[in-house]
Amino acid sequence: MTETEITNVFSNYGDAKKIQEEVWPQAYRFTVKSGVRIIDIGIKKHVPSHIKLEGHRALISYVGQPMT
Secondary structure (H helix, E strand, C coil): CCHHHHHHHHCCCEEEEEEEEEEECHHHCCCEEEEEEEEEEEECCCCCCEEEECCEEEECCCCCCCCC
16 A cells, blocks of 8 residues: 555544554565554544455554554
C-alpha cells in the first residue's frame, strides 16, 4: 500500500503525521522490509484493533487502545 492509501484510511481516526516501514537490521545479513508500518497519528477517535486495508485484515495496536 502507498502512504497516501494508508493516510486516507486513518484519516477517519486522526491526522497521520509520519509513516515509516519497519526494517529488519543488517544483523540478519540484509536489511529487509518486514511489512509492518509504524504510523505516528494524532488520534481523534480510537482505532479498532482490526481494520480492512485494501481488502486485507490488518492488526492495529497502540498504547492506551481500548479492547474491541
